[in-house]
Amino acid sequence: MKRTKVVDLLKDAALIGSEVLAKGWVRTRRGNKHVQFVQLNDGSTIKNIQIVFDMAKFTDEELKPVTTGSSICVRGLLVESQGKGQTCEIQAESLEVYGTADVESYPLQKKGHTLEFLREIAHLRPRTNTFGAVLRVRSTLAFAIHKFFNERGFQYLHTPLITASDCEGAGAMFQVTTLDLNNLPKDEEGKVDYSQDFFGKPTALTVSGQLEGELGATALGQIYTFGPTFRAENSNTPRHLSEFWMIEPEMAFYDITDNMDLAEEFVKYCINYALEHSLDDITFLQEMYDKDLIDRLKFVVNNDFVRLSYGEGVKILEESGRKFEFPVHWGTDLQSEHERYLVEEHFKKPVILTDYPKEIKAFYMKQNEDGKTVRAMDVLFPHIGEIIGGSEREENYDKLLARIEELGIPMKDMWWYLDTRRFGTVPHSGFGLGFERLVLFVTGMTNIRDVIPFPRTPGKAEF
Amino acid sequence: MKRTKVVDLLKDAALIGSEVLAKGWVRTRRGNKHVQFVQLNDGSTIKNIQIVFDMAKFTDEELKPVTTGSSICVRGLLVESQGKGQTCEIQAESLEVYGTADVESYPLQKKGHTLEFLREIAHLRPRTNTFGAVLRVRSTLAFAIHKFFNERGFQYLHTPLITASDCEGAGAMFQVTTLDLNNLPKDEEGKVDYSQDFFGKPTALTVSGQLEGELGATALGQIYTFGPTFRAENSNTPRHLSEFWMIEPEMAFYDITDNMDLAEEFVKYCINYALEHSLDDITFLQEMYDKDLIDRLKFVVNNDFVRLSYGEGVKILEESGRKFEFPVHWGTDLQSEHERYLVEEHFKKPVILTDYPKEIKAFYMKQNEDGKTVRAMDVLFPHIGEIIGGSEREENYDKLLARIEELGIPMKDMWWYLDTRRFGTVPHSGFGLGFERLVLFVTGMTNIRDVIPFPRTPGKAEF
Numbered sequence: 001m002k003r004t005k006v007v008d009l010l011k012d013a014a015l016i017g018s019e020v021l022a023k024g025w026v027r028t029r030r031g032n033k034h035v036q037f038v039q040l041n042d043g044s045t046i047k048n049i050q051i052v053f054d055m056a057k058f059t060d061e062e063l064k065p066v067t068t069g070s071s072i073c074v075r076g077l078l079v080e081s082q083g084k085g086q087t088c089e090i091q092a093e094s095l096e097v098y099g100t101a102d103v104e105s106y107p108l109q110k111k112g113h114t115l116e117f118l119r120e121i122a123h124l125r126p127r128t129n130t131f132g133a134v135l136r137v138r139s140t141l142a143f144a145i146h147k148f149f150n151e152r153g154f155q156y157l158h159t160p161l162i163t164a165s166d167c168e169g170a171g172a173m174f175q176v177t178t179l180d181l182n183n184l185p186k187d188e189e190g191k192v193d194y195s196q197d198f199f200g201k202p203t204a205l206t207v208s209g210q211l212e213g214e215l216g217a218t219a220l221g222q223i224y225t226f227g228p229t230f231r232a233e234n235s236n237t238p239r240h241l242s243e244f245w246m247i248e249p250e251m252a253f254y255d256i257t258d259n260m261d262l263a264e265e266f267v268k269y270c271i272n273y274a275l276e277h278s279l280d281d282i283t284f285l286q287e288m289y290d291k292d293l294i295d296r297l298k299f300v301v302n303n304d305f306v307r308l309s310y311g312e313g314v315k316i317l318e319e320s321g322r323k324f325e326f327p328v329h330w331g332t333d334l335q336s337e338h339e340r341y342l343v344e345e346h347f348k349k350p351v352i353l354t355d356y357p358k359e360i361k362a363f364y365m366k367q368n369e370d371g372k373t374v375r376a377m378d379v380l381f382p383h384i385g386e387i388i389g390g391s392e393r394e395e396n397y398d399k400l401l402a403r404i405e406e407l408g409i410p411m412k413d414m415w416w417y418l419d420t421r422r423f424g425t426v427p428h429s430g431f432g433l434g435f436e437r438l439v440l441f442v443t444g445m446t447n448i449r450d451v452i453p454f455p456r457t458p459g460k461a462e463f
Numbered sequence: 464m465k466r467t468k469v470v471d472l473l474k475d476a477a478l479i480g481s482e483v484l485a486k487g488w489v490r491t492r493r494g495n496k497h498v499q500f501v502q503l504n505d506g507s508t509i510k511n512i513q514i515v516f517d518m519a520k521f522t523d524e525e526l527k528p529v530t531t532g533s534s535i536c537v538r539g540l541l542v543e544s545q546g547k548g549q550t551c552e553i554q555a556e557s558l559e560v561y562g563t564a565d566v567e568s569y570p571l572q573k574k575g576h577t578l579e580f581l582r583e584i585a586h587l588r589p590r591t592n593t594f595g596a597v598l599r600v601r602s603t604l605a606f607a608i609h610k611f612f613n614e615r616g617f618q619y620l621h622t623p624l625i626t627a628s629d630c631e632g633a634g635a636m637f638q639v640t641t642l643d644l645n646n647l648p649k650d651e652e653g654k655v656d657y658s659q660d661f662f663g664k665p666t667a668l669t670v671s672g673q674l675e676g677e678l679g680a681t682a683l684g685q686i687y688t689f690g691p692t693f694r695a696e697n698s699n700t701p702r703h704l705s706e707f708w709m710i711e712p713e714m715a716f717y718d719i720t721d722n723m724d725l726a727e728e729f730v731k732y733c734i735n736y737a738l739e740h741s742l743d744d745i746t747f748l749q750e751m752y753d754k755d756l757i758d759r760l761k762f763v764v765n766n767d768f769v770r771l772s773y774g775e776g777v778k779i780l781e782e783s784g785r786k787f788e789f790p791v792h793w794g795t796d797l798q799s800e801h802e803r804y805l806v807e808e809h810f811k812k813p814v815i816l817t818d819y820p821k822e823i824k825a826f827y828m829k830q831n832e833d834g835k836t837v838r839a840m841d842v843l844f845p846h847i848g849e850i851i852g853g854s855e856r857e858e859n860y861d862k863l864l865a866r867i868e869e870l871g872i873p874m875k876d877m878w879w880y881l882d883t884r885r886f887g888t889v890p891h892s893g894f895g896l897g898f899e900r901l902v903l904f905v906t907g908m909t910n911i912r913d914v915i916p917f918p919r920t921p922g923k924a925e926f
Contacts, residue, residue: 003716005616005684023716025682025887043684043715044616071887099858099888106886123879124886126682135683139618146609153468153507155602160917161624161691162637162706164924174625174661175644176637176668178695181655184644192644198637198695198705199924205639212917212926219488219589220598221468221506227691228624232641232661242661243625252506253466253486395562416586416926423569423587424488424534425562454623454675461627461662463675463879 001075007044010087015078022049022090023073023098025127028110029066031055036063040074043126046133046284050081050089062095068109069101069127115450122454123463130288133281134451137274138439142226144273145247145435148266149224154249157216157223159209161230164201165413172232173204174242205230210248210430211364211417214393217250217428218420224249226435234458238447241436243456250430256366256375256392259429260352263379263388264305267438272301274442282442290444296382297442305350305379310334313353316346333360339378339385351380363403365391377431384441390431397421464538470507472541473550483541485512485553486561488590489533491573492526494518499526503537506589509596509747513544513552525558531572532564532590578913585917586926593751596744597914600737601902605689607736608710608898611729612687617712620679620686622672624693627664628876635695636667637705668693673711673893674827674880677856680713680891681883687712689898697921701910704899706919713893719829719838719855722892723815726842726851727768730901735764737905745905753907759845760905768813768842773797776816779809796823802841802848814843826866828854840894847904853894860884 003021004012024042031037034055039048051074053063066072073096081089103109107121108128118125125131149156162176178198179185185193194202209225216223229246249262274282275297286293317328317338326335334353342351355368356376365374379388394400400421404414439451449455454463466484467475487505494500497518502511514537516526529535536559544552566572570584571591581588588594612619625639641661642648648656657665672688679686692709712725737745738760749756780791780801789798797816805814818831819839828837842851857863863884867877902914912918917926 007616023889024684043618043682069887071889098890099884099886101886123678123882124682126679132683135620135679136618139620142619142621143609143613146606150606153470155506155599156605157598157602157916158605158691158708160706160919160924160926162693162919162924172641174639174641176639177644178635178637179644181638181640181642181644181647184647198697198921199919200922201924203924215586215926216589216598216916219506219587220595221487228621230625234661243623245621419586421562423562423564424532426486426534427561453620453679456623456625456662458661459663461623461625461664461666463623463678 003073005044006040006042006047006049009049009078009090010045010047016080016088018078019075019093020078020090021073021075022051024049024071026066026068026070026072026101028068029063033060036066038066038072038074040072041132043132046129046136046280048086050083050086051076051092052089053092053095058092058095065097065100066095067101067103067106069106071098071101072096073098115447119449119455126453129284131450133284134439134443134445135453136281137278137285137443138451140274140278141270141438141442142435144270144277145224145226147273148269149222149249152222154222154224154251155216155220157209157213157220157225158227159206159212159216159225159248161206161228162199162203163206164199164203165211171207173207174230174232176203176205207231208246208248208432210250210432213248213250213430214364214417214420214428217252217430218424218426221253222249222251236458238449241448241452241455241457244448244452245435247433247435248430250428252426252428254392254429255427256354256377256429259390259392259431260305260307260354260377263377263390263431264350264352267379267388267433268301270438271297271442275301285443285445289446293444296444300350300381303349305352306347307352307354309355310353310357310373310376311355313338313342313351317341320346331357331359334378336385339380340382343380343385344382350382353378353380361391363407363409364393364400366394367399367403379431381441384437387437387441388431388433390429392427392429395421395425395427397425466536468507469503469505469510469512472512472553473508473510478541479543479551481541482538482556483553484536484538485514486536487512487534489529489531489535489564491531492529499529501529501535503535504595506595509592509599509743511549513546513549514539514555515552516555516558521555521558528560528563529558530564530566530569532569534561534564535559536561578910582912582918589916592747594913596747597902597906597908598916599744600741600748600906601914603737603741604733604901604905605898607733607740608687608689610736611732612685612712615685617685617687617714618679618683620672620676620683620688621690622669622675622679622688622711624669624691625662625666626669627662627666628674634670636670637693637695639666639668670694671709671711671895673713673895676711676713676893677827677880677883677891680715680893681887681889684716685712685714699921701912704911704915704918704920707911707915708898710896710898711893713891715889715891717855717892718890719817719840719892722853722855722894723768723770723817723840726840726853726894727813727815730842730851730896731764733901734760734905738764748907752909756907759907763813763844766812768815769810770815770817772818773816773820773836773839774818776801776805776814780804783809794820794822797841799848802843803845806843806848807845813845816841816843824854826870826872827856827863829857830862830866842894844904847900850900850904851894851896853892855890855892858884858888858890860888 036053038051375392499516838855
């Protein structure tokens with residue numbers, strides 16, 4: 001007999017009255033000497049199916065191993081439920097116990113656990129309601145991303161993780177080596193002899209796939225990346241991971257307005273897709289952690305984003321009369337408090353700021369004619385501030401080269417990138433979205449370590 | 464006026480007779496003093512759109528920069544083509560040149576290039592027909608994979624790339640560190656003091672997400688991974704990359720038969736999806752590189768895979784009368800020549816071999832009652848041999864622990880994995896597919912460096 005998943009047992013009304021086979025993990029068991037009730041979960045949904053054991057048919061001994069965390073296989077009749085809170089339940093006919101979970105040592109007993117404690121047992125936390133919900137929402141969002149770009153003719157480009165460039169400048173990097181650190185080869189000057197390393201030179205883990213993404217876009221038209229990215233900063237904050245996933249679309253023939261249109265459509269699509277496909281999980285998370293969650297998600301989906309320049313934004317902040325922790329004036333990088341003021345208090349809508357001072361943005365952004373600003377765009381969200389950063393790219397070879405030289409970026413890392421501007425250069429644009437930022441926003445969780453299965457942070461590389 | 468992509472210009476009959484805007488890169492220009500023909504490509508399809516310049520309307524000077532590799536924007540009337548080989552063409556009304564491509568220095572002139580040469584300019588090769596086609600097929604296959612698992616309720620699980628375990632045993636690993644190699648901290652014994660490294664201990668790049676995948680499957684039910692994986696072996700072969708992408712589904716409550724069913728359905732689905740969605744590109748690759756390509760793909764899609772045990776397979780090989788380079792008998796690992804004999808000559812169908820000797824398979828595979836074999840399964844394909852490797856997993860705590868101790872795997876790396884068998888263990892299975900192997904098979908390319916955008920191999924980490 002074929003097993004039916006819990007998600008299907010609960011939603012397929014045609015199954016009522018038929019014999020079914022359910023497999024899963026016991027969340028709780030309660031009852032009396034006449035009847036025992038087991039809440040069974042198999043990971044396919046946040047919801048449990050109730051199994052009813054008529055104790056005239058089963059012995060106490062048989063049910064004894066059926067404790068929280070144990071795994072069982074139950075055959076029985078699926079019937080409409082008399083109890084509150086569930087639509088149907090299984091009247092057990094037979095029981096097989098696959099695996100026990102010792103009550104003394106199994107850490108996930110019925111009582112609630114702090115998120116901090118669950119981080120220490122990240123190998124088991126996907127078995128909790130919270131992390132089951134978060135990981136399903138994460139998976140739903142990942143699929144939405146692929147679907148969005150696929151439907152629009154973008155090619156998914158796998159950019160490399162190991163890189164010999166150190167020019168990306170987006171952050172500190174992890175070195176990658178096969179040299180024996182306890183027995184390093186040295187050159188004549190006593191320095192490490194990298195000619196003997198695996199790639200014949202120093203290599204590191206990438207901080208961004210954008211530059212390679214531009215190579216793809218200037219050949220295939222529209223591409224996106226979606227892969228792991230690394231930062232070796234020693235930042236122990238609820239907003240930073242050492243290893244995280246990033247989405248970086250890059251589009252030939254897109255100017256900054258096309259770029260803003262795409263970014264707005266993209267992020268709305270993903271959030272809406274999650275609301276449509278993971279509403280049970282999101283509702284659970286709302287009830288547990290964040291009462292305004294669904295309203296906030298709908299607020300983003302249903303509002304046009306306000307678009308204005310950085311200069312206009314700074315002016316609003318200066319004239320707001322608000323005392324910010326970090327003073328703001330033209331030229332400063334905006335802090336989360338500034339971004340949230342604009343979004344949550346001034347406009348009460350998501351905001352896209354454009355045309356930032358070139359000094360606070362990356363070398364590859366298209367320079368405006370004012371000589372002071374670049375065609376950057378940041379998308380700002382309630383609750384979290386910046387969620388997307390992007391720009392139109394500088395497609396003029398001479399201007400790009402001048403900026404690279406001005407900033408002292410080593411040309412050995414740049415020749416191949418400059419070739420895109422030497423040969424058939426085109427107007428193009430792109431942006432980056434930190435995937436975990438999006439998952440944070442959609443799940444309402446507040447610590448980024450709780451939206452990735454096995455977080456890597458300073459001092460932490462368990463599991 | 465809004466740009467229309469070439470793929471849409473060529474297929475949307477409703478556009479014929481209307482004014483259109485096309486943007487892209489010039490592949491070739493030819494003609495005479497009365498009329499000039501430009502083949503324009505924008506990466507959206509292998510096909511070019513022909514632009515016709517009536518030289519009564521344009522000057523030679525205007526067209527001078529329109530050389531191979533330059534980028535242009537053309538407005539004009541889309542009309543049915545009189546020429547052979549194209550359905551429609553654009554009669555140019557206006558021309559804007561975005562970027563030139565100097566004829567002396569642009570490496571991708573009209574003449575053909577060897578794949579070896581193109582590997583040296585991997586930053587530009589996506590602009591060629593071959594690599595455009597390969598990268599679009601790669602993207603199509605990636606989407607097929609996500610779609611397949613999504614439709615079946617699998618959760619996409621992002622397993623970590625940086626790992627402190629060295630137990631996976633699937634291959635040599637790259638070390639990841641933030642220590643300054645020219646100024647290493649040492650402990651009292653003169654060894655590297657890893658307590659000062661980023662994670663407080665030695666870390667490396669993962670060779671497989673499977674063990675973490677099992678953590679996901681024993682919570683969420685069915686999961687899959689699809690991410691980068693690394694091997695630091697010094698293998699310079701057409702079949703090995705140092706950085707590649709792998710798909711690893713893992714399913715609770717699946718036995719080896721369920722696993723085989725899924726693997727067969729999965730790989731057929733992906734190949735069929737590529738045939739349906741990337742036929743232009745596959746047809747081009749067939750014409751250029753591999754005359755039997757589409758027949759071979761259909762052969763796999765349309766045949767039931769033969770299933771037999773390793774023992775039966777070895778018997779067939781022994782009795783074949785064939786002289787193999789590597790002699791074969793029970794207990795030897797099968798070589799590609801053996802696998803291909805079974806698939807291409809004996810059965811003339813894809814083959815799934817099961818129940819391999821435990822000595823040649825990994826510690827986590829479920830042990831059969833004969834004490835000699837494990838519930839492994841390898842899927843063997845024409846042309847390339849093994850494409851998928853998997854197994855039912857050993858779910859019995861004592862048997863798994865005994866095997867781990869037998870093989871001397873360090874327990875510090877194993878406690879969290881063993882917890883899945885201590886707490887609510889379930890029968891489960893999974894498999895792994897090297898993504899580039901699948902792309903090789905579907906594109907008919909023969910060197911794995913030609914099916915990933917920017918290959919990493921010993922000594923090579925460019926771009």
